Amino acid sequence: MQFKYKIIDEKMDLVDGIIEAMDIDAARRMVFDNHWQVISLSEVNSLDSVITQKIQGKVKYEAVASFCSQLAMMIRSGANMVRGLDILQTQTEDKRLKAALETIFRGVSRGNSLSQSMRDCKGALPDLLINLVGVGEESGSLDSVLTSMAEYYERENFIRKKISSAAVYPVILTSVLIVLILFFINFILPEITDLLTQNGQSLPLITQVIINSARFLRNNALYILLGLGAAGLGFVRLSHVPKIRYYLDALLLRVPVLGKNIRNVIISRFARTLALFLHSSIPIVHILNSMENILGNEVPRFAVMRVKERIIQGETLTLAFGEEKFFDPLVIQMMSIGEETGRLEELMADVANHYDNSVEIGIARMVALIEPIFTVVIGIFAGAMIISIALPIFNMSNIGK
Numbered sequence: 001m002q003f004k005y006k007i008i009d010e011k012m013d014l015v016d017g018i019i020e021a022m023d024i025d026a027a028r029r030m031v032f033d034n035h036w037q038v039i040s041l042s043e044v045n046s047l048d049s050v051i052t053q054k055i056q057g058k059v060k061y062e063a064v065a066s067f068c069s070q071l072a073m074m075i076r077s078g079a080n081m082v083r084g085l086d087i088l089q090t091q092t093e094d095k096r097l098k099a100a101l102e103t104i105f106r107g108v109s110r111g112n113s114l115s116q117s118m119r120d121c122k123g124a125l126p127d128l129l130i131n132l133v134g135v136g137e138e139s140g141s142l143d144s145v146l147t148s149m150a151e152y153y154e155r156e157n158f159i160r161k162k163i164s165s166a167a168v169y170p171v172i173l174t175s176v177l178i179v180l181i182l183f184f185i186n187f188i189l190p191e192i193t194d195l196l197t198q199n200g201q202s203l204p205l206i207t208q209v210i211i212n213s214a215r216f217l218r219n220n221a222l223y224i225l226l227g228l229g230a231a232g233l234g235f236v237r238l239s240h241v242p243k244i245r246y247y248l249d250a251l252l253l254r255v256p257v258l259g260k261n262i263r264n265v266i267i268s269r270f271a272r273t274l275a276l277f278l279h280s281s282i283p284i285v286h287i288l289n290s291m292e293n294i295l296g297n298e299v300p301r302f303a304v305m306r307v308k309e310r311i312i313q314g315e316t317l318t319l320a321f322g323e324e325k326f327f328d329p330l331v332i333q334m335m336s337i338g339e340e341t342g343r344l345e346e347l348m349a350d351v352a353n354h355y356d357n358s359v360e361i362g363i364a365r366m367v368a369l370i371e372p373i374f375t376v377v378i379g380i381f382a383g384a385m386i387i388s389i390a391l392p393i394f395n396m397s398n399i400g401k
Helices: 024-033 046-056 061-076 081-091 095-109 114-119 127-139 142-198 205-219 221-239 242-253 258-279 284-291 298-312 317-322 329-341 344-400
Strands: 002-008 014-020 037-043
Touching: 002 024, 014 095, 024 037, 061 081, 061 095, 061 142, 081 095, 095 114, 114 127, 127 142, 127 258, 127 284, 142 205, 142 258, 142 344, 205 221, 205 344, 221 242, 242 258, 242 298, 258 284, 258 329, 258 344, 284 298, 298 317, 317 329, 329 344
Parallel strands: none
Antiparallel strands: 002 014, 002 037
């Protein structure tokens, strides 16, 4: 259960937030254990819980990378963990990270480990980061782990920004096309329709089709919007069904150009994460358990699950992955060489860099293809509208002669 509190903390600051406890008495004990002065404490209803979760959300990768880098630097300098978190808390400008740092600071101040305090942020920080921080605390290499995680999330953020930048152009062109159609339907077409109707002239087929389509859209706009909304909601719900999600992800990987880029992004993420785990000396089965949740696609996730079962049965990493068609031969060959030479971590990092370059080239090609495709689509719509207006006007002028 979640409880909403408003308290005065040890610094005499007014603070409010959410804690999770078994019941109201347990929540009250948690607050009193921190020596806070309670102003209010009440159970969070379901609506408040949804709103709070939506507002807090996940911390952006850019902010996560900055947090890891700065905390690693403070640990290397010999600064006290509590002091370092306090400094980061005052310096950060990202609201979500600031809220997470408040939770982490309180947890570490109470004597909890850094990883446990990060886990108390309730999903604001990535599980991968939390798990590796726990490994770093146990092995005494926390600063090294945080530095590696900073590099990892900087690269993930870079790839995400590349993909977002590639999506900007089609979004702009689609918006222009929608505005163009709405302007034509609401302002130009009614005037032309009235003029042609008054003359009693028979309309060309293309003009009649566009007029009928525009009339249908105007008369049923609300139902169309509701239908699209219901279809979108139904699609989202269906996509959460494991079997349907698998087929949708498999279909996405078969889309020309886009599917290849998605595959390259996943393989790059897989190789970089594997190198990161190997650097932290984590057993391979634990590595694959964590891999299942970070690949972002059901097809490779099931592949990794099957690989894990084969490794448990005694197969080598190369043989287990070699039976999965999702992974390219290059990845399998590098695994084989890495296992033979003991340089698996290094070679997986090289594989990740190779696929990163492939992703950048692939995104550039995709953008280069999108531009002429959208230009042709807009040209077809614009040409159809111009022809639908011009044809009856030419017919009128010919009749007049």
